[in-house]
Amino acid sequence: MPIELGHFALILAFAIASIAAVGGFAFWRSGERIAQFVSQAAILQFVLIAIAFLALIQAFVVSDFSLALAAKNSNPVIPMLFKISGVWGNHEGSMLLWILILVGFGAMVAAFGKNLPRDLLTLVLAMQALLTASFSGFTIFTSNPFWRLSPAPLQGSDLNPVLQDVGLAIHPPLLYTGYVGFSICFSFAIAALISGRIDGAWARWVRPWAILSWLFLTLGIAMGSYWAYYELGWGGWWFWDPVENASFMPWLAGTALLHSALVMEKRNALKVWTVFLSIITFSLSLLGTFLVRSGILTSVHTFASDPTRGLFILALLALFIGGAFLLFALRVSTLRHGGLFAPVSREGALILNNLFLATATGAVLVGTLYPLLLDALAGVSISVGPPFFNLTFAVLMSPLLIVLPFGPLLAWKRADVVAAAQRLVAAAALAMFLAVLIAALSGATVSMAPIGLLLGFWVAFGAFAELVERGKVGRIPPMDSVRRLAGLPRTTWATAIAHFGVGVTVLGIVATSAWETELVTTLNPGETTSLASYSIAFDSFDPENGPGFTAEVGTFTITDTDGGTRQMQAARRTYQASGLPTTEAAIQTYGFSQLYLQLGEAVNGTHVVRLWHKPYITLIWIGTLFMAFAGALSLTDRRLRVGAPRRKARQVREAVQ
Incomplete structure (x- = not known):
């Protein structure tokens, strides 16, 4: 009975999502009534998909092998944790988890976005409903997790042994939350393009969702890296596997989105670029879904090898990505340019940051897809491996790491780079001293390792230069500095901690690569x-x-x-x-x-x-924990709470009217 209830709940969620999508896009100008309808539909979709997912968990927990999915991916003797994680250790169950997270984000927008303009809220939830309808339809018609077996076998086959691990119980939910969370940014971008409501307030609404998704994607990638390191027995922490790249690309694009949205919020600039990044980040998440489930890759990470499913996902990919970029092309000319600024300014530094991150994303995309396209179109098999990616990344990331500490020290609109450099002298001197000392003690010969260490220490120490400057550390009594530091916005602390985490990760990569x-x-x-x-x-x-x-x-x-x-x-x-x-x-x-x-x-x-x-390999993952903590800390800043303050939202509506 629970299996049938779960199946019915999934079908009902598909129907409600379809109605909400059609109604929301058709009547998005209708005000409060349609906004309430799509909000209630979003919450109801979450409840129904949660029921379906719990039904699936129940079947795995009690070893109900009349469920084909449980018979194929579970066994009575495996520990309870792996029975539960077996629910998403396969294509069908993982798709249902994907949809659960999707409707969960939609329900959060409905619950916490009550102060959003009604038309924008309606369009965002309508877009989420369209995504839900599409992927739940895909699941129902091609990947039904509730398929029954008759007669039921007495024993299940077993969960893939490499998935019977705590890391794989944690990794997929974290990764999917990051993947799917960017759907909110995508939906906000579509809503903005349709309604024409693209301004600093829009960036303020988008940034918390981007940070939340980026936080979970960071943790998911780090957990997956550590799992592959200790479980697969290969001794490495990153292999540039196409499926690893599939999660890394949206992380790079999402990092660029965070910085671009900050410029848009503060200076009402980079509107076109921020909307574009909102679309491309989720598009890369969808591309990752296609790579994992289409059968075109053979990897320990992949779930499916059925080409029918791959064609279905490819059609969804074309629908959403193609439709989004078509809408972007039609509406981009209507977007007004924002405030002007000098090249040497915080805006300029953030644009440079975006340039390097976008180029890195493009390099990984080409290295990942080119072999696949060449094989499909010309029948030629080639391999693009770590040497290509390592060299490309070293060239692109080194300049970015050099300029990274300057960004927070530059003023908005126009800045003095010499003054910023003077504030970084102590960080540069300490970084150089430690890099030379460690290289000398290690007996290093001529190599790039000392330069890598220098960059890592430079980023780590430079990350706190803004805190030292704003706290007037060493220039006023210590307790006064402590009070000034305690009064700084949490986003300022979060920026410093995130950049420090980048430096720590760089140190770990350099040390283990050079002296392993x-x-x-x-x-x-x-x-x-x-x-x-x-x-x-x-x-x-x-x-x-x-x-x-x-x-x-x-x-x-x-x-x-x-x-x-x-x-x-x-x-x-x-x-x-x-x-x-x-x-x-x-x-x-x-x-x-x-x-x-x-x-x-x-x-x-x-x-x-x-x-x-x-040597020092754990610094790689410790650095990612600093980054994730910084994301969580920034979300506690009152200026980044989900939704705009009621008074400001009312002013926006009055201005539009």
Whole structure:
């Protein structure tokens, strides 16, 4: 019965979304009544999709294998967490999660956007309803998660073993929230183009949604990176996999959108560019959905290989992206230019930021799609791998990192770059000192590593130059500085923390890329090897039983330079239901560095062991946590709360009338 209820709820949500989309676009000028209708419809869609999703979870939890999806992706012996995460560990269930997040954002707009102009609110929710109707229709007709089996099997097949991990229970919801959250920015852009309501107030309404989506996308990408690092056993944190790129492109475009919307809010400038970024960011999210589910890619990240689904998604892609850019082309000439500013100004710095980010997005897009298009059109298979992306990114990001600390120190409209540089002298001196010191202590030969360290420290220390300046640190009594710093807007703190996080991540990337060491050897229990001043002793190799799998576990004792010892366990598992093997790497963290061990198959009692020492690699993910925290902090600023103050919204309506 719950399965039928969930199926009916999904169909009903599809019908309500279709009606809300048609009614909203047809009668968006009708004022309060139609706005209330689409708002109530948005909340009702969320309730119905939530019921459908809970019905799916219930079937997985109780191992109801009359549900085809549960029979294919679950088993009674797997832990409860992985039964639940199995709901979205497949194409059909993940699509329903995608739709749940989509209607969740629509319901939040309906709940928190009551102070928006009625016509704008109606158009935004109508666009969200159209997206919901399209993707719920796709799910119902090509990817029905509620398909029944008769007779029902006694046992399920199993969830893919590499997905039976805490990281994969967390990663997809975070990533989808970021992906789908940008639909709100997209809907605001469409609403603005239709209504002609594009001004600083529009940017103020869009920015919180962009920040929220960017925050979750940052966490989702970081979680996915760390999962691939420790679970797949490859020893790397980023591989420029096309599906990794599919999430990275909207992150780059979304970062540009955040900065562009700030210029539009403060100076009523960059209107065309901000609307364009709102469209392109969600378009890249849709492109990622197509890449993952079309079957044109073979990857551990992909969900589907059915070309029919790929064609359906391609049609949706053409409808929404093509329609949005057609509307943009028709309406762009009606947009008025905003305030003027000098090239050397905060606006100019933010435009330069956007230029580099947009170029980087384009480079990743070309590197990702060119091999696919060449294969489809000419039948020629080529590979665009890490060397291309690493070189391209180094060239594009280095200038951006150099100018990044200047931006917050420049005044709006017109600024003095020499004065800003003088405030950064201390940060530059400290960054140079530490970069040279670390390079010298590491015994580095001629390489780019010291330059990378210099850039990382420069961004990290320069991030707080504005706080030092505005707090008058060192120029007034310390307690007065503390009070001035405490009184600064939270967005100012958020900017500093986010830029500091970028610097920390750069330091982690540079350190692990330049000084990582690797050893591939063979060991028997009782033998010892060494790597990077660590002694690794192979103690034992023992069988072990786990929930739904059997394993062979190798135990190693690590002795560091101080004589301290720690134990690590690496394993090779075989899952009983599917018979599939996985490799579980052993990781030991020392400060910000890690020792990484992968155990190979045994041949005549001898094991192939791969060891990596990865200096300061954890800084990569620590930096992303700083960025995400900065996004959350900025959302607590009263100036960025969802929706405009009631008094201002009323003034806007009066001005229009």
